[in-house]
Amino acid sequence: MPKRRKTEEAVDEGNSTPRKTRRTAQNDSPAITPSDRKSILKGTPSRIVNGTSILGPTPKSPRKVLFSTPAEKAEKAEAAGEETPTATRNDRSARRKSARTLQESVVEEGEDEDDVGETALAQAILDEHGDVQEDIQDVVEDIADEIPVAAADTPSERGRGRPKGRTKRERTPSPPPDLPPxxxxxxxxxxxxxxxxxxxxxxxxxxxxxxxxxxxxSHKDPHEQDIRRLADLHRRAFDQWSFELEEGFNLCLYGYGSKRDLVMDYASHIHHAASKPPQIVVVNGYAPGLTVRDILTTIARVVLPKTTKSPAMPNALLDLILSHLTAHPPRQPINLIIHSLDSPPLRKAPIPALLSRLASHPSINLIATVDTPNFALLWPPALLRQYNWLYHDATTFQPYKAEIDVVEEVSRLLGRAGRRIGGKDGVAFVLRSLPENARNLFRILVVEQLQAMADLAPDATLGGDADDDEDILGVSDDSDAAADTPSRRKPRRGRPAKKATPAKKVVSAPAVVEGIEYRTLYHKAVEEFVCSSELSFRTLLKEFHDHQMVESRKDAMGVERLFIPGMGRDELETLVEELV
Amino acid sequence: MEYEKCYVYEPEDHRPAKRRKVEPQGLHGSWNVRREAYETAWGTQEAQFNEKLGDLNANAIYKLTTFLDEATRDSNPSGIPAAILSTGPEGSSSTGVIDQLSREQNAQKRRVFIRISASTGTNLKALLKAIIQKATSRQDGIDDEDEEVTTQKRGVKLLNYDLQLLADYVSERQLEQVAIAVGDTEAFDSDLLSDLIESLGYWHDRIHIVLLLSVATSASSLQQRLSRAAVTCTKGQLFDVAPSDAQIEGVVETVITDSSITWPGADLMNLVLERQSDYIQSIDGLPLSLKYAHMSHYYANALTVFLIPDIKFADIPSDHFDALRNVDSFRQHCRHLLDNGQGSQVRDLLESNSVLFTLARHKIRELQTRLDGMMPVINLLYQIQGTLQGYSTLPTRYLSKLYKLAMSGRLTSDASLIRSMLLAIRKSQPEIIGFVFLVCSTGFIRDPYMSRFVTVRRDINRLIGQAAEENQELHSADHVQNSTLRTTIVAQKVELSKQKATLSKRDEAYTKLLRQFSDLLEEYFTASLIDPKAFPFHELVVYDLRSPYRETFTPRPRQAIERALAAPHDYLDCDCCAPDGADGNGEATLSASQPATAVLYQLYLESGSLINVSDLRQAFLAVLGDEGRSEDENIALFQRALAELKCLGFVKGTRKRVGHVAKVAWRGL
Incomplete structure (x- = not known):
């Protein structure tokens, strides 16, 4: 692509007229490109680019002074861009480089406008300062928008313009081929x-x-046979694995699919192959609540004589195991199988260090499986040295039956409580074991909350606006904040095309009235003969609090409000049906 | 058992009688023999590597030991003696020196050697406690975290991080010194490290403490990080531990000087060294890499039985001969014989196993001898270059690079590298040639050259001796100093003409002898430097396969998973999901037959950074269609696929929009 562009440039360079037009284009609309770019880059909301408003008095950004001689600048830009590119290019960050590449491709696509675009481009690049935090796409689109604008200035000379109907470049999901990473x-x-x-x-x-x-x-995988064949392929490497383990390496199996069955097959293989089966300790790394103590005590059971009193601290226990192994090496090394070594319970700080120390002992053979694609980042070089891995691709395509609690994971992913305490099913379960009064009180609470939601109006539920949701959940996720920026920024930027339409509303909705006031709920409860005194009311609430079915919060006025956390409208509705 | 946390494996089927002791079959039948061969072959090399690595550190260890001993003698020092080991960037991983030192030191009883690292503790209390525990090495009592009080003989109760405990221990055992090695000073919080040093400083009059601080950056940056008080209470001394380049060269030298059975090829060596530098590796990774190369060679190549020095014809199963006939270099050899019109010989080779056996043994031994002969030459080349380095403009060369060049057959006597070296010799001054002779006298081993070399050396030495007697300098006619450039302007053009300075007769003789010498070297190089790939059966002697090495040491797990999900056919090799490869592009496309997670992943790839789960579900169901499955079943698949994507770290929940998930991994990065 760049090659073709170059030749086009060469033609332009040879011909003096286009250059002139370019310059006039610049002079006619002096500050549009630079100031405009600047303002986008800085994220200032005042920004106008529209085919019609160009010739009229442009609302100017205060920074405009900087660009008092735009025409010269443009020339410089050209010169810098084409003749002595190194100086500018060298200090350009990768991001800006990519911006440039993409820009070029865009410009090329709009074949007609490309030398106007070229100027705008070069300027854009030159005018970008170090603090620019701009996305390529923005640049690309903005430039794509500006091109016709500039071109429209000199329609008679150019005799070109943007073909009708090509208002915006279509965004395709598939990237252009052969892009570097x-x-x-x-x-x-x-x-x-x-x-x-x-x-x-x-x-x-x-x-x-x-x-x-x-x-x-009941689901029958159509690929069952292929998956079995894949596993058979891996099985043929069992002897090789044994050899590698005997030579003092540890094995790390990666790839998509549950490797549990494969490794258990291997365990049975080494168990049956030897005349005296070796000791095999299996650790299910994915098991929630797994601690390093569990692992070490299991190994200690195998390694240490029964009479030894094992210390409670993992570090000390590990020292004891290792020194015992060194002093009395077992006839056969102990095979330690760890499923999902990269699972969250095993990632926490001291555990990898302890495990790697364990693995580095010659009497321990570690066979570990890892599932995530970026597992290698878990271990610093010092640990890697101790682990002494050999990696094998063991893609199995088998479902993670034991490793993943599918329903739970999905509902957690969607921010629903699911069956956890506080979830719909969980709440229903708790309520079944509570007395009639408690159930009634909860029903009141649910109905009130539903009522509040309905009052809160359609837009909260319909639009599903981000901020509402955040307020309801009452949590702000830090990691989301970063991802938040683009959408936050966007409306401020305001596409020119969308100028007429009001910018998308992001102002947070009026303070959400959430839940029900403590007093109100009490009175309602008394009215319905759920309880007779505040003491009994509190006792009932206490039960809900304990099961995390209810949360209380002070609102802006300092009034205590109660609400049911983590449940959507439809979940509440079904809950009401069950309660009534 | 899959829901237990950990357990000891018990086979589910209790069939002790049915041992599946499978005898290896086919080409794998010779594995047991090969394994023995591997063990002997690698065993000798490994010993040499270990020795070499030990030697590399020997210097540093000697200096450190002296330092420690001196510190013991200094009974009333003004501060804690501190040895600052600058280890280079892989400092945290290359703890070789400290390892070795602690092994030696702990052997003697008068000194305690303690090693701590940043992970030992995150606060001063924990660190001190760890130090005391390690020093007193109590197996009991360390067990309880909250046991803060330790009873004392004298009835005083002390907290378990009180250095008084250490002081008591030291005086009780009459220890001379407590050496504390801090592994990764960069990883420490600067305040914590300063606090530690300061508090050790207070006790320095009662306990003889020595610090060994490893720094990966520089001593000055360590100084900047420490508080002023900490700096003033230490007395630092800087030690340079062998830099990694030198270590690598040392290991390569072992490969070269060692007369072995197989040699790693150029490509493999390249990979090994690349990994060494790309992934910051400690030096012991290098022998391990070579070990794995040996392992895969002997394991995967059944023909390595032919490498066993004392193998008998009868020991080799016949299918191995068939395999040997398929080796590329053997085929070339046959082609060569046929071209020379020796068809009957080829027939014999193809028909008779014993003839083939004899040839193979002969050729393998020949190549081994030639390679054995080549290694000293490489070393000689390296040495001569090193000698000439200071006097000429030869580029810096590494032994490893020379080795790679030689193994790939590119280091022939007319390689520019050797050319320029010979030229430098021809130009060289008498004193330099003396050094070169010194190097060569150990480097020449093959006889015809040895005797000629001795003659040349004698002649040149005599000339030099004569010249020295008469206080004259010898010059080579080829040296630039001895020719001058004359510029003349003829018809407005500059003409350059070279003029040799007038040389004495002796100079001429010297020049002649130098030329003789360089010719001799050239001849020697030509005769010894071979292209291993030109020999039949070089596949057996030179192991040069990248394949198992690259995948096992530098895996690309992310690509593997992405590939499995984006193009499941690559792994499953099923008929249903084959890409529409008819038009040759083989682009993987979505199809209902693919595994659910793969379908969902490909939909995921097409979406933006926020994904509406409801839409995703609809798209998923649309792709899956109804393959005779109920919708619930499809939804179950959808849920499973989504959960898998989440656990693989491709999506995560988001609070930005209800019912959306955020995309967190991008493909092909």
Whole structure:
């Protein structure tokens, strides 16, 4: 692509007329490109680029002074861009380089306008200062928007213009071929309109545990045979694995699919192959609540004589195990199998260090499986040295049956409580074991909350606006904050095309009235003869609090409010039905 | 058992009688023999590596030991003696020196050697406690975290991080010194490290403490990080531990000087050294890499049985001969024989195993001898270059690079590298040639050259001796100093003409002898430097496969997973998901037959940074269609796929919009 562009440039260079037009174009609309770029880059909301408003008095940004001689600047830009590119290019960050590449491709696409675009471009690049935090896509689109504007200034001379109907470049999901990795990143990570529909996933669409299990068990994988063949392929390497383990390496199996069955097959293989089966300790790394103590005590059971009193601290226990292994090396090394070594319970700080010390002992053979694609980042060089891994691709395509609690993971992913304490099912379960009064009180609370939601109006539930949701949940996620910026920035930027339409509303909705006032709930409860005194009311509430079914918060006025956390409208509705 | 946390494996089927002791079959049948061969072959090399690595550190260790001993003698020092080891960037991983030192030191009883690292503790209390525990090495009592009080003989109760405990221990055992090695000073919080040093400083009059601080950056940056008080209470001395380049060269030298059975090839060596520098590796990774190369060679190549020095014809199963006939270099050899019209010989080789056996043994031994002969030459080349380095403009060369060049057959006597070296010799001054002779006298081993070399050396030495007697300098006619450039302007053009300075007769003789010498070297190089790939059966002697090495040491897990999900056919090799490869592009496309997670992943790839789960579900169901499955079943698949994507770290929940998930991994990075 760049090659073709170069030849076009060469033609332009040879011919003096286009250059002249370019310059006039610059002079006619002196500060549009630079100041405009500047303002976008700085994120100032005052920004006008529209075919019609150009010739009129442009509302100027205060920074305009900087660009008092834009025409010269443009020339310089050209010169810098084309003749002595090194100086400018050298200090340009990768991001800006990519911006440039993409810009070039865009410009090329709009074949007609490319030398006007060229100027705008070069200027854009030159005018970008170090603090620019701009996305390529923005640049690309902005420039794509500006090109016709500049071109429209000299329609008679150019005799060209943007063909009708080509208002905006279509965004395609597939990247242009052969992009280097960093370009790919920016391509895939481009911000901009992230249009998703307003559809929401009704909670009853997703299956609960029983339905899921019955369906998934009846499901017959059409690839069963292929998966088995893949596993057989891996099985043929068993002897090789044994050899590698005997030579003092440890094995790390990666790849997509649950490797549990494969490794257990291997365990049975080494168990049956030897005349005296070696000791095999299996650790299910994915098991929630797994601690390093569990692992060490299991190993200690195998290694240490029964009479030894094992210390409680993991460090000391490990020292004891290692020194015992050194002093009395077992005839056969102990095989330690760890499933999902990269699972969250095993990632925490001291655990990898302890495990790697364990693995580095010659009497311990470690066979570990890892699932995530970036597991290698878990271990610093010092640990890697101790682990002494050999990596093998063991893609199995088998479902993570034991490793993942599917229903739970999905509902957590969607921010629904699911069956956890506080979730719909969990709440229903707790309520079943509570007395009638408590159930009634909870029903009142649910109905009130539903009422409040309905009052809060359609837009909260319909639009599913971000801020409402955040307020309801009452939590702000730090990691989301970063991802937040593009959408926050966007409306401020205001596409020129959308100028007429009001910028998308991001101002947070009026303070959400959430839950029900403590007093109100008490009175209602008394009215319905749920309780007779505040003491009994509090006792009932205490039960809910204990099960995290209810939370209380002081609102702006300092009034205590009670609400049911983590449940959507439809979940509440079904809950009411169950309660009544 | 899959929901237990950890357990000891018990086979589910209790069939002790049915041992599946599978005898290896086919080409794998010779594995047991090969394994022995591997063990002997690697065993000798490993010993040499270890020795070499030990030697590399010997110097540093000697200096450190002297330092420690001196510190013991200094009974009333003004501060804590501190040895600052600058280890280079891989300091945190290359703890070789400290390892070795602590092994030696702990052997003697008068000194305690303690090693701590940043992970030992995050506060001063924990660190001190760890130090005391390690020093007193109590197996009991360390067990309880909250046991803060330790009873004392004298009835005084002390907290378990009180250095008084250490002081008591030291005086009780009459220890001379407590050496504390801090592994990774950069990883420490600066305040914590300063606090530690300061508090050790207070006790220095009662306990003889020595600090060994490893720094990966520089001593000055360490000084900047420490508080003023900490700096004033230490007395630092800087030690340079062998830099990693030198270590690598040392290991390569072992490969070269060692007369072995197989040699790593150029490509493999390249990979090994690349990994060494790309992933910051400690030096012991290098022998391990070579070990794995040996392992894969002997394990995967059944023909390595032919490498066993004392193998008998009868010991080799016949299928191995068939395999040997398929080796590329053997085929070339046959082609060569046929071209020379020796068809009957080829027939014999193809028909008779014993003839083939004899040839193979002969050729393998020949190549081994030639390679054995080549290694000293490489070393000689390296040495001569090192000698000439200071006097000429030869580029810096590494032994490892020379080795790679030689193994790839590119280091022939007319390689520019050797050319320029010979030229430098021809130009060289008498004193330099003396050094070169010194190097060569150990480097020449093959006889015809040895005797000629001795003659040349004698002649040149005699000339030099004569010249020295008469106080004259010898010059080579080829040296630039001895020719001058004359510029003349003829018809407005500059003409350059070279003029040799007038040389004495002796100079001429010297020049002649130098030329003789360089010719001799050239001849020697030509005769010894071979292209291993030109020999039949070089596949057995030179191991040069990248394949198992690259995947096992530098895996690309992310690509593996992305590939499995984006193009499941690559792994499953099923008929249903084959890409529409008819038009040759083989682009993987979505199809209902693909595994659910793969379908969902490909939909995921097409979406932006926020994904509406409801839409995703609809798209998923649309792709899956109804393959005779109920919708619930499809939804179950959808849920499973989504959960898998989440656990693999491709999506995460977001609070930005209800019912959306955020995309967190991008493909192909």
């Amino acid at each position: 960093h370009e790919l990143y920016f391509f895939q990570n481009r911000a901009g309109a992230n249009k998703t529909s307003a559809n929401t996933l009704a909670s009853n669409v997703l299956l609960n545990h029983e339905d899921y299990l019955s369906n998934i068990n």
